[in-house]
Amino acid sequence: xxxxxxxxxxxxxxxxxxxxxxxxxxxxxxxxxxxxxxxxxxxxxxxxxxxxxxxxxxxxxxxxxxxxxxxxxxxxxxxxxxxxxxxxxxxxxxxxxxxxxxxxxxxxxxxxxxxxxxxxxxxxxxxxxxxxxxxxxxxxxxxxxxxxxxxxxxxxxxxxxxxxxxxxxxxxxxxxxxxxxxxxxxxxxxxxxxxxxxxxxxxxxxxxxxxxxxxxxxxxxxxxxxxxxxxxxxxxxxxxxxxxxxxxxxxxxxxxxxxxxxxxxxxxxxxxxxxxxxxxxxxxxxxxxxxxxxxxxxxxxxxxxxxxxxxxxxxxxxxxxxxxxxxxxxxxxxxxxxxxxxxxxxxxxxxxxxxxxxxxxxxxxxxxxxxxxxxxxxxxxxxxxxxxxxxxxxxxxxxxxxxxxxxxxxxxxxxxxxxxxxxxxxxxxxxxxxxxxxxxxxxxxxxxxxxxxxxxxxxxxxxxxxxxxxxxxxxxxxxxxxxxxxxxxxxxxxxxxxxxxxxxxxxxxxxxxxxxxxxxxxxxxxxxxxxxxxxxxxxxxxxxxxxxxxxxxxxxxxxxxxxxxxxxxxxxxxxxxxxxxxxxxxxxxxxxxxxxxxxxxxxxxxxxxxxxxxxxxxxxxxxxxxxxxxxxxxxxxxxxxxxxxxxxxxxxxxxxxxxxxxxxxxxxxxxxxxxxxxxxxxxxxxxxxxxxxxxxxxxxxxxxxxxxxxxxxxxxxxxxxxxxxxxxxxxxxxxxxxxxxxxxxxxxxxxxxxxxxxxxxxxxxxxxxxxxxxxxxxxxxxxxxxxxxxxxxxxxxxxxxx
Numbered sequence: 001x002x003x004x005x006x007x008x009x010x011x012x013x014x015x016x017x018x019x020x021x022x023x024x025x026x027x028x029x030x031x032x033x034x035x036x037x038x039x040x041x042x043x044x045x046x047x048x049x050x051x052x053x054x055x056x057x058x059x060x061x062x063x064x065x066x067x068x069x070x071x072x073x074x075x076x077x078x079x080x081x082x083x084x085x086x087x088x089x090x091x092x093x094x095x096x097x098x099x100x101x102x103x104x105x106x107x108x109x110x111x112x113x114x115x116x117x118x119x120x121x122x123x124x125x126x127x128x129x130x131x132x133x134x135x136x137x138x139x140x141x142x143x144x145x146x147x148x149x150x151x152x153x154x155x156x157x158x159x160x161x162x163x164x165x166x167x168x169x170x171x172x173x174x175x176x177x178x179x180x181x182x183x184x185x186x187x188x189x190x191x192x193x194x195x196x197x198x199x200x201x202x203x204x205x206x207x208x209x210x211x212x213x214x215x216x217x218x219x220x221x222x223x224x225x226x227x228x229x230x231x232x233x234x235x236x237x238x239x240x241x242x243x244x245x246x247x248x249x250x251x252x253x254x255x256x257x258x259x260x261x262x263x264x265x266x267x268x269x270x271x272x273x274x275x276x277x278x279x280x281x282x283x284x285x286x287x288x289x290x291x292x293x294x295x296x297x298x299x300x301x302x303x304x305x306x307x308x309x310x311x312x313x314x315x316x317x318x319x320x321x322x323x324x325x326x327x328x329x330x331x332x333x334x335x336x337x338x339x340x341x342x343x344x345x346x347x348x349x350x351x352x353x354x355x356x357x358x359x360x361x362x363x364x365x366x367x368x369x370x371x372x373x374x375x376x377x378x379x380x381x382x383x384x385x386x387x388x389x390x391x392x393x394x395x396x397x398x399x400x401x402x403x404x405x406x407x408x409x410x411x412x413x414x415x416x417x418x419x420x421x422x423x424x425x426x427x428x429x430x431x432x433x434x435x436x437x438x439x440x441x442x443x444x445x446x447x448x449x450x451x452x453x454x455x456x457x458x459x460x461x462x463x464x465x466x467x468x469x470x471x472x473x474x475x476x477x478x479x480x481x482x483x484x485x486x487x488x489x490x491x492x493x494x495x496x497x498x499x500x501x502x503x504x505x506x507x508x509x510x511x512x513x514x515x516x517x518x519x520x521x522x523x524x525x526x527x528x529x530x531x532x533x534x535x536x537x538x539x540x541x542x543x544x545x546x547x548x549x550x551x552x553x554x555x556x557x558x559x560x561x562x563x564x565x566x567x568x569x570x571x572x573x574x575x576x577x578x579x580x581x582x583x584x585x586x587x588x589x590x591x592x593x594x595x596x597x598x599x600x601x602x603x604x605x606x607x608x609x610x611x612x613x614x615x616x617x618x619x620x621x622x623x624x625x626x627x628x629x630x631x632x633x634x635x636x637x638x639x640x641x642x643x644x645x646x647x648x649x650x651x652x653x654x655x656x657x658x659x660x661x662x663x664x665x666x667x668x669x670x671x672x673x674x675x676x677x678x679x680x681x682x683x684x685x686x687x688x689x690x691x692x693x694x695x696x697x698x699x700x701x702x703x704x705x706x707x708x709x710x711x712x713x714x715x716x717x718x719x720x721x722x723x724x725x726x727x728x729x730x731x732x733x734x735x736x737x738x739x740x741x742x743x744x745x746x747x748x749x750x751x752x753x754x755x756x757x758x759x760x761x762x763x764x765x766x767x768x769x770x771x772x773x774x775x776x777x778x779x780x781x782x783x784x785x786x787x788x789x790x791x792x793x794x795x796x797x798x799x800x801x802x
Contacts, residue, residue: 016329020338022083022259023324026055026317027339029079031346032092033291036114040295044354044397045096048295049115051076053288054214056316057254059083060262061212064270065182068175070537071137072151073184074144075115076214080184084135086119089346093353100437102570104356108139109437109570116140120572121536126446126628128538130172132179138536139569143560145185145192148211149526150561152198153533153541154181155207159277160539163515166486173538180273181533183211187285188219190233194525194557201526202279203240203248210269214256215285220293221302234283242278249279256287257319288315358397364430365398371426372410381413400434441571442605443705444629450607450705453623455656458615458647470614471640473647474504477618480651482512485540485625490580491518492527492544501546502582502640524553528579532562535575540625548583548634549593555602562630563605576628578621579606582635584676584727587772589764591637594675597732599632600703607631607657608703610674615644616701619655631657636676658705660712666696669721669786672712672737674700677727677777684782692797693790703733706740713745720752721789727776730759753793758785 010018033050040048051058054076062083065071071080081087091106098110107118118139121129138150161170162177189195190213202209213233217224224231234253242248250272254265262284269280288311292299300308312318324330330338369389376385392398392406407427414420443449482488490505496519499506509517520527524545531543545551551558558579565575584594600608609631611617617635624631647653663678664685673681678699685695696715700707716722722741726734734757741747742755758777765775784801791798 019259019324019329022059023317023320023330023335024338024342025083026059026079026320028089028342028346029055029082030317031342032078032089035346035350036093036096037291037295039093039096039350045114046098047113048096049075049113049293050291051078051080051115052290053216053311053316054256055079056259056320057212057214057256057262057284057287060259060266061182061184061210063263064266065135066179067135068132068179069135069182070154070179070533071117071182071184072147072154072533073117073137073140073182074147074186074189075113075140075142076186077117077140077184078115081117081137086135086137087117089349090353090356093350094357097354097357099353099357100434102572104353106572108568111438111568111570112140113142116142116568118569118573120569122572122574124571126444126448126571126574128169128172131537132171132173132175138533139565139573141560141564141568143556144189145195146557146560148183148185148192148194148198149529149557150532150536151181151183151209151211151529152201152205152207152526153530154536155202155209155279155533156205156530157534157537157539158208159205160489160515160534161537162277164486167539168487169538177277178274179208180270181207181209183209185211185213186219187213187215187217187224187233188222188227191219191227194529197523197526198529199237199240199249199281201521201523201530203242204521206247206277207279208273208277209279210266210273211279211281213281213283214287215283216287216289217307218289218293218299218303221299234281237281240281249281251281251283253283253285256284257314257316259320259323286314290315361398361400361403364400365392365395365403368403368407368426369393371423372406375410375414375419375423378419379414384413385410404430404434441569442567443607444566444574444627445571446628448626448628450623450627450629450631450657451708453626453654453657455659456622456649456652456654458619458645458653459649460645460647464645466643466645468644468646469640470642470644471502471504471506473614473618473644474635474640475499475506475508477621477647477650478505478508479511481621481625482508482516484651487538488540488542488625489516489518489534490542490544491520491530492580493520493522493546495519495544500544502637504635504640524550525557528554528557528562528577531577531579532557532565532575535577535630536573540576540578542578542580542621545579545581547591547637548581548595549590551579551581551599551632552595555599558606559602563603565605566629567605574628575630576624577630578624579630579632580621580635581632582637584634584636585638585772585776587765587769588767592765592772594727594760595732596703596726596728597736600733600736603632604704605630607705609633609657609701610703611655611701612636612675612678612699613639613642613644615647615653616655618647618650619653620657622651623654623657626654634675638676655701657702658708660701660707660709661699662696662711662715663699664695664697666694666719668694668719669723669789670696670698670712670715670719671723671725671782671786672698672700672741673725674703675727677725680777680779681725681782684779684786687779687783688786691787693786695786700737703736706737707745710745712741713747713750716741716747717750720750721793722747722751722755723786723789724755724757725759725777725782726757727760729762730757732759734759753789756785756789758782
């Protein structure tokens with residue numbers, strides 16, 4: 001029986017009204033899927049993937065989705081979004097057409113294909129909305145199962161809010177931790193490793209999540225027998241079942257076409273997860289996919305006639321209709337009337353969405369045609385320009401691309417003069433308007449972005465000398481951070497009990513508790529997922545990945561989810577997660593990698609900070625705590641035992657982000673590096689000075705953002721020579737750095753010698769000190785490379801070494 005919020009039984013008339021409303025939503029959603037596919041086939045939309053066949057279970061789920069709850073789902077949840085009131089038919093079609101107006105297409109302003117849903121967590125200025133008073137959906141992504149790690153963090157946030165009561169503005173994000181994170185996933189996607197990693201982590205952490213598996217037996221064309229042991233995901237997860245005095249999760253199995261059983265299943269799951277903070281998995285099987293996987297193909301190619309016949313019979317909307325007739329909720333004629341009204345509603349909304357989308361583009365088309373026809377009248381290339389104009393006019397439903405192509409090709413035919421200037425201005429205005437629609441918000445554009453954190457220098461006692469290990473600076477600064485920010489927490493492998501493998505968190509778990517300074521299993525993808533989810537809900541998590549090499553286990557989640565979050569929501573969601581890791585210069589193949597080129601190219605949208613010592617690293621953490629953007633901080637592995645001066649203002653000093661630092665001024669050559677390698681560069685520069693070569697040494701400090709003040713080109717203007725030293729593979733981060741200096745900062749025009757790089761060997765570093773020496777740039781390598789550059793410039797003064 002469906003219950004009201006005050007838990008009293010409904011009258012039959014109320015029950016009937018609610019069921020008919022549910023059916024209306026289901027049939028409306030189905031019509032959207034059917035008509036949406038036709039829009040793709042007619043060419044109005046590029047691609048379509050829809051939620052047909054999943055309507056009834058999604059309606060059941062929506063009944064128990066409360067304000068403050070979060071969804072982390074996949075691209076078939078349109079009915080759910082309609083049922084919670086966060087998706088209209090018109091918005092669905094706006095997404096299908098790729099409307100770039102966020103007001104018309106609030107899911108991604110045309111940046112993602114249809115079927116990817118989100119609610120807005122932020123106001124236009126980047127400040128938080130009250131998430132506890134609205135229904136929330138984290139922004140969907142397409143990679144299969146990649147929504148699962150984030151789901152873990154969304155659920156863990158409820159556990160944090162339930163158990164820590166001094167978090168600022170907590171009421172804005174949570175009602176005492178009583179929220180559920182609701183996850184959805186297709187049965188085929190449960191084959192992915194991150195699904196099992198998330199299930200295991202949820203069972204360990206005991207967090208309030210409900211995972212729905214939509215099981216229609218296929219992953220595109222591949223049957224479940226090729227996907228899942230025993231062809232049954234809930235069967236193989238029985239070992240995760242919670243038992244007395246154990247952790248784990250609850251398992252529920254229900255048929256996806258049985259309306260009343262589905263409601264009972266979700267009511268049970270809601271009570272368990274919300275009250276007991278126990279994860280629940282609902283295996284919703286015997287579902288169908290009436291139109292196949294997507295608009296790219298037909299399921300008749302790979303399903304048998306028997307299967308197709310069964311799918312028609314057990315279509316969830318059809319079964320709901322038959323059930324309503326059987327228990328006298330409605331007659332066939334009444335339901336036919338609902339069906340007809342739904343068809344009309346969807347058709348009208350589709351037409352309105354199309355007109356809203358295409359009208360501004362047609363107006364742009366007419367404007368350009370008018371301009372070109374006028375310009376052509378006085379042009380020697382009149383016929384050619386009019387030919388372009390005629391072709392553009394013939395397009396009934398133009399793309400923005402087709403308009404701009406016409407303008408740019410016509411520009412080639414117009415000589416310098418007022419007409420050309422007019423067209424140039426038109427193109428500039430068009431580009432300014434529409435390029436932003438496709439390119440803005442990769443990084444935060446709010447007043448809370450990383451550039452808002454202004455530098456505050458470390459303060460030292462008079463005549464202070466380097467006297468403590470770097471790891472103590474990190475430790476004491478984290479102590480200050482966790483004291484200053486109750487919403488801050490850190491977690492990772494060995495982060496809690498022993499205070500991380502390098503003792504940078506020594507004693508902090510005892511002081512701040514196991515929830516805030518926590519150990520995690522060896523599961524990098526879901527460590528990042530924990531951070532993303534909690535950051536989405538207003539906390540300030542620091543996710544620790546023990547070694548830089550291990551970041552590869554999480555690179556897909558970082559790249560596809562966190563890095564693109566601000567972009568794909570057009571600045572309407574943020575997850576200011578800090579990823580703490582360490583790397584560089586350790587000996588051995590697996591703990592010494594510096595895959596910086598891969599990282600910086602895979603995670604654009606996340607800042608990458610590479611401090612040379614622990615004071616600089618601590619300053620970065622202090623800066624990031626004030627910002628609303630995610631970042632990776634890579635501490636120097638061989639820096640924890642090096643001595644540094646003791647700052648007096650822990651938690652307050654800030655390293656500026658995107659600003660380089662000149663370590664040594666010089667006149668002959670600019671040496672650019674970062675991290676541990678910088679110490680070798682400094683030593684080489686001292687030795688070169690003895691032979692009369694005066695090097696300028698610059699610490700990049702952050703790879704993303706890169707030298708926002710363009711100080712590197714100013715150095716090259718002085719020295720006229722440039723060498724980039726990096727321990728990534730050749731063509732890795734050094735190539736990126738060179739591109740930034742030579743191309744972005746136009747330093748090429750000041751060079752008297754070719755710009756060069758000095759990187760590690762293309763292989764991984766071999767074991768031992770000798771392995772490091774022969775694998776990565778050494779002091780001698782740097783010395784000889786610089787000397788060779790100076791020999792080329794002045795062979796008499798600097799005769800060849802070899």
